[in-house]
Amino acid sequence: MKKFTILCAVLFTCMTAFAVSGTKISKLNADSYPAKHSSTFKNAGSSELKNTITNRSSSSNMNRVSxxxxxxxxxxxxxxxxxxxxxxxxxxxxxxxxxxxxxxxxxxxxxxxxxxxxxxxxxxxxxxxxxxxxxxxxxxxxxxxxxxxxxxxxxxxxxxxxxxxxxxxxxxxxxxxxxxxxxxxxxxxxxxxxxxxxxxxxxxxxxxxxxxxxxxxxxxxxxxxxxxxxxxxxxxxxxxxxxxxxxxEVGAIDAGIIGIVDPYSGCVLSNTEDIIVGVVNEGVDTISNIPVSYSVNGGTIVSEVITDTIAPGDTIVYTFTTPADLSSPGNYDILSYVALSGDGNTLNDTTGISTISAAPNTVIYNMGFELLDDFSAYSVIDVDGDGIDVDIVDTYARTGTYALRFPATVGMDRDNWIFTNCFDFLASNTYNLSFWFQLFNSSPPAVPYTLEVYIGATPSIPAMTLLGTAVNPSDTLYANFNSDFTVPSDGNYYIAFRAFGSNITNNTRIDDITVDFAIGINSASLSENVMVYPNPSQGKIFVVNKGITGSAASINVMNTVGQVVATINSNNFANETIDLSTQPDGLYTVQVRTATGVTTKTVMVSSK
Missing domain, CATH: 2.60.120.200 (Jelly Rolls)
Structure with a gap:
């Protein structure tokens, strides 16, 4: 059966296919087909995509011409x-x-x-x-x-x-x-x-x-x-x-709005984001002094007047003098419209877009493309222009249920990019990127993608610097890419994956992306400054920072078979409380990662 994913309020989540009897042809496990998914990764915020004005009316009424x-x-x-x-x-x-x-x-x-x-x-x-x-x-x-x-x-x-x-x-x-x-x-x-x-x-x-x-x-x-x-x-x-x-017949006066050009989704959009629209004269007469307005999430309406003269058939791009405040992370619906006196055709007067202002990812970062993973601010650029770039599939994931896939199109040249949301990196730290990738078919004459990894300060191709090229495995098992890196200055950066090649016939999957601090040389000092007590514990334990400089930390608690039973990501690691009272009695390993390294402690949980 067909499978799809949907956009929820803050994240895109994958939906399982419904088990329904009938004559539908199953695609759920057919690797030659992409999983259907909604507008995941749309609005890439790049110069390549910003040059396109979309015309998707948000009006639900069919206002006929006069x-x-x-x-x-x-x-x-x-x-x-x-x-x-x-x-x-x-x-x-x-x-x-x-x-x-x-x-x-x-x-x-x-x-x-x-x-x-x-x-x-x-x-x-x-x-x-x-x-x-x-x-x-x-x-x-x-x-x-x-x-x-x-x-x-x-x-x-x-x-x-x-x-x-x-x-x-x-x-x-x-x-x-x-x-x-x-x-x-x-x-x-x-x-x-x-x-x-x-x-x-x-x-x-x-x-x-x-x-x-x-x-x-x-x-x-x-x-x-x-x-x-x-x-x-x-x-x-x-x-x-x-x-x-x-x-x-066309009316004498007809001003239309053909799309909102900017802003697009991005990492922490500012409180002074330009709202840019395209306005067209679709009437017979020359028009000027055109009232134009916009609102964000149904809030205060900003109204201005375009004083330019627009000849019949011509289009102008107008930037509102009053910018929009999109600085708070979240989803924004932007509506814009024109209201020229004597305009008998209101069909083309309104347009709208949805955009996302996303908070930076924090290190340590994990992405498995699962139901609760937030990749709503990821974006793609379909360089080859065939409308097929990436999808999320529930087949052959490395862990969990889902994986990201670059699907193959037999006989076609492919070039597609996917950008993560931004990370807040410091030039003083060394970071580590790890991810797993798999070829669906390793046997000749299957032609695989070339998979490259980049980093850059904006989610656009010209801003990207190559981190490395993944070496395709000789089998269909998942292989690991692992690379340490630094950034030239403090700020926000994006990681990008590029899959490209000629006559591609082989799908490539990506799963379990991790961005972590590279293991430091002073783990011994870290061990001395982390304390876990009481030990043994009846269920509640405290993880205490006794003097580590640099406050961010990731704490994982694992049982004796390596399963993570509790996780805390702290931006200000001082004194963290972890409740293990619902876990079976036994030994647990507490792993603490910071910018200076990693240390582990062992604690006994006994409810008796």
Missing amino acids: QAPFFSEVFAGGIPPTWQNIDSSGSGVKWTWTTTGTFNAFFPLLSDSLSTTGTSASNGYLMYDSDSAGTTAQGNYGVLITDAIDCSLHPTVRLTFNEYFAKFDDVSATFPNTARVYISTDGTNWTLIHATDAGMINNDETPNPSPVGLNISSYAGGQATVYLKFSFTGDYSYWWFVDDLELA
């Missing part, structure tokens, strides 16, 4: 019988008409029907359901083409419709998962005008509904025959819903 449409189709009676409904791949899956949506047994976080809020979905709508087809040899490629629409009396034309789309790409799919709209004046030569899937990663979904408004005057204005084509490709992907298709 001009009366000259063409409208709400699909109340089904798919028009004269439209062309083509199964281009021969998979047996076509566009269908529905009032209920699809059967969704596995993915409770994804919508399985088009919302009736602000739509005519209760009367029926279009659906392409790739998920119901299962895995096919030929993949899914469904095309729906309208009849010819007469736009000859309309020099300007705006296309609007409601949609909902959820994305999933299999690495071995015949077709990548796309949801796109094309236009033609002859039914033969087509031009792409809308790509719903652009910028989305596995398990991303649009708002429900997601209202779309496109100025198609340059293609349709004054044309006697205009065709629209809705094209879905995928292979055991999710679904795409479409409703409320309208064509109307």
Whole structure:
């Protein structure tokens, strides 16, 4: 069955697949498929990604244009019988008409029907359901083409419709998962005008509904025959819903906001973060003095006026003079909108993003990609641009249930980076990075990734310095990478993993990342300054710092078989209390790690 992970309030957590009977084809243990996961690692905060303006409306209402449409189709009676409904791949899956949506047994976080809020979905709508087809040899490629629409009396034309789309790409799919709209004046030569899937990663979904408004005057204005084509490709992907298709003339005044460019997720964002938006003139007249606003987490609305003049079709990037305070670690929802007087099209007036201000990781740091591990501030850069970068899988983990995976795509060149959240490192300390990695298949002609490890002051490729290259093992057992390092100055740093190569056919997993202090030479002094009492104990023990300079410490208590039964990470190690009263009687080892080294003490627990 399909498996996925979800975003919780502060962390991304992996969800186990539901055991449901039926005809679904199992992917849970199929290593050739990535595990479905939500927008983990999105918004990398790098210069590469900041150059992209996304257009994801956060509005739940479908605000139609003020001009009366000259063409409208709400699909109340089904798919028009004269439209062309083509199964281009021969998979047996076509566009269908529905009032209920699809059967969704596995993915409770994804919508399985088009919302009736602000739509005519209760009367029926279009659906392409790739998920119901299962895995096919030929993949899914469904095309729906309208009849010819007469736009000859309309020099300007705006296309609007409601949609909902959820994305999933299999690495071995015949077709990548796309949801796109094309236009033609002859039914033969087509031009792409809308790509719903652009910028989305596995398990991303649009708002429900997601209202779309496109100025198609340059293609349709004054044309006697205009065709629209809705094209879905995928292979055991999710679904795409479409409703409320309208064509109307473009209004004289139409200011739209096309995305929030900045800020993106980062490590301890500041209290003076610039809010940068893109504003476009989609109307016929030149516009100026445009009111623009933003708010953070529904708080105080900041309103300003863009005094620049914007010609029809032009776009400007505007930076608010009032910055936002995002200095407290946490999640932030930023909403921005324009409100120009006389603007009859409110469909494109609002946009929003979610961003994370993350606190630095503390040393000692462990990451196993498990349910309670917080990797919400991790980020990725998909250099090769194929939309497939990393995923979290519940197969072949070294420890626990989950591991990070760089999936392979047969016959493709790959180059993907993943960045940790930042660490607060001191130049006076020596640190140690350790992680475990595994090849899924070590036998020729399997072609593995080259796996490199970097460190840098920002989560961007130009800022990275190579720490080392992992030597691929000759078998499928996990191998260890271990390296000591220092930083040139105190501050925040990011660790990055780069997996790349040509014609990659072999998945690589990473598990059990540890960032620790390198073992110091003065462990004997450390031992003298750490005391554990009482010994023996009836269950409660005290771990005392008698004079170690430098306050951070990690304390682990292990039983006689090496299992860690208690852990304390202290930023100000002085006197720590550990309760072992629920543990069986016996000997326990107390391990204390600081920047100066590691020491162990043995204590007897006896409840009698």
